[in-house]
Amino acid sequence: MMKNMIRDIVIVQHPVSVYVPLNYKVTLSVRAEGTGILNYQWFKSSKEEVFGGTRADLIVTAQRSQLYICRVNDQFCNCMFSKWVTVKVLDIAKPGLPVAWRGEPHIAVHPAPQTVRQGERLTLSCTAFGIPTPHYQWYRNGLPLLGKTTDTLQIENAESDHRGTYLCYVSNVQEERWTEAADVEIVPSNQLTATDKVALLIGNLNYSHHPDLMAPTMDVHELANLLQQLGFRVVSLLDLTREEMLAAIDKFLLLLDRGVYDLGRDPFVIGKQAVEIRHTLKEPRSLTDPIRTTGHTGELHLRDACRRQANELPHQKLLIFNCGVEVEVSFSALFSNVMVAFGRVKTTGPRAQDCTITLRSTPAMEDIFSSPGRSGEMDSLLLNNLVAENPDCSLRLCGLQKLQGSLVIKVDLHYTHMDRKLWLQESKQLDIGKPLVASCDLHRGQQAMVSQRRDGAPAQSMGHSRISHSKQRPRQTLGQPGRPFTKSAECAAKVPTARSNEPGENDETEPH
Structure with missing residues (x-):
């Protein structure tokens, strides 16, 4: 009960x-x-x-x-x-509470007027005792600030729009109070900033009326690394035709908006080689200026999505063959249109021995480094990747901007069957879609320009964003299968110590 x-x-x-x-x-x-x-x-x-x-x-x-x-x-x-x-x-020296304090909000510290340089942090504070703890709402020029409901108002990168008169409204269930007004002034900063820094690098190796070049490969690779260290979003391409360059530039120009450095349009550097930029870049601008994204996050996300699209590698894959052998296929990018596929036997299985693998691609991608004397240049760049990946074989895939469909990697496994004592082969295919810059479909831009010419309209101009200074048209090499090479051959590659045909610096006063 x-x-x-x-x-x-x-x-x-x-x-x-x-x-x-x-x-x-x-x-x-x-x-x-x-x-x-x-x-x-x-x-x-x-x-x-x-x-x-x-x-x-x-x-x-x-x-x-x-x-x-x-x-x-x-x-x-x-x-x-x-x-x-x-x-x-x-712990405050003079809290100033009334003798008959009942817990209503009592403001002990009011926000202080201040002057802040543009791009620096703005911080306003208010301290109010209360039982229960008071609630806060900040105002600027009489209007409430969305989400600013703590005792400290903080703005990471102050802009001119943030100047004004600030107040804080403090309340609990007993009463409400207003702080004293605090005037905030935003003054210009001595240091210039950019909303972002992006770079398109194009190096051409093969020309119809000029000997093959060696320097662009190392120059583009080293310049890309340097710019990335300075905070640039980099897309690096090798050996493009004129139409491919125009399509790449059109896509790149979509990334340029207010606050983004565009050296191609700067009258101080038009027509200059990269080695001369350090002399002609007008002060006080600098490639090392910090990036300030306040008010530009939408454009930043767009540029980041475009950069990631042009540099997105396929995920590592594990292929399991019928004989039980497991082969791991991974990928590395040296440029935005040059990729290397690595193959490694991970597990041999119970009945397979003497396993070797080779990689092929469909369609067969050209290898711009297959000419005599050219392979060592690329191999030196691959040396670190080879040590890290420890592959059994690799396949170099160049000219990815020409892809119009998916790229399929074919893995051929050769092995000796331990019971049958036979030399056998198995093959598997791996569809990796459109890797790196292939996903940008630059060929569509080329087709549009060709159609435009057929209609009699002028081709789209490159404007001031000139990338190649030679008047010769790059030679399109015939499509060739990527040259497979073995671990032993690659590990023997040595980094070249000097380049005999590295271009010298031009006279800054001469037009180009």
Whole structure:
């Protein structure tokens, strides 16, 4: 009969968080309903019992900020915990509380007027005591600021739009208060900033009326690394036709908006080689200027998506053959249109031995480094990748901008069957879609320009964004299968110590 009358413990009033000066005595209260006599036990944030804290009201002398919670239980082993509350303490010399303070908001620290340089951090603070802890809402020029509801207002990169008069509205269940007004002035910064830094690098190797070049490969690779260290988003391409260059430039120009350095349009550097930029770049602009994204996050996300699209590699794949051999295929990019596929036998299986693998591609991609004397240049760049990947074979895939469909990697496995003593072959195919710059479909831009010429309209101009200074048209090499090469051959490659045909620096006063 008695059990049917038992009811759960219900907390009808939870304690509230408070913000008080050091050594202020504050009372935390909890009210609960239940059956029979209720017992109370208060705990600190360390889950340590508060000595003597066995009543519904707990008197605390605020020594430091601390969390508190109360457990309520009855004689029938039912229990219920209150909400965690914070007793926040501020050690301030003159808190200035009224003698008959009842817990209404009391502003002890008002925001101070200040002058901030553009691009620097703006911080305004307000300190208000209250029981319960007050709520905050910041205003600028009489209008509430969305999301600015803490005792500190912070703006990471101050702009001219942030100047004005600031106030903070402070309230709790008892009363409301307004801080004194704080005037904020934003002055120009001595250091210029950019909303982003992007770079398109194109190096051509093969020309119809000029000997094959060696320098562009290393120059583009090294310049790409340097620019990336300076915070640039880089797309690097090798050996493009004129139409492919125009299509790449058209896509790249879509990334250029306010605040992005465009050296191709700067009259101080038009027609100059990269080695001369350090002399002609007008002061005080610098390639090392920091990036400030405030107000430009939308454009930043667009540029980042485009850069990632042009540099996105296929994921590593594990192929399992019928004989039980497992082959791992991974990928590395040296340029945005040059990729290397690595093959490695990961597990030989119970019946296979003497395993070797080769890689092929469909369609067969040209290898612009297959000519005599040219392979060592690319191999030197691959040396670090080969050491890291430790492949059994690799396949170089160049000219990815020409892809109009998916790229398929064919893996041929040769092995000796241990039971049958036969030399056997198995093959598997891996569809990797359109890797790197192939996903940008530059060939569509080329087709559009060809159609435009057929209609009699002029071809789209490159404007000032000139990439190649030679008037000769790059020679399109015939499509050839990527040249597979073995681990032993690659590990023998040595990094060249000098380049005999590296171009010298031109006279800055001469037109190009």
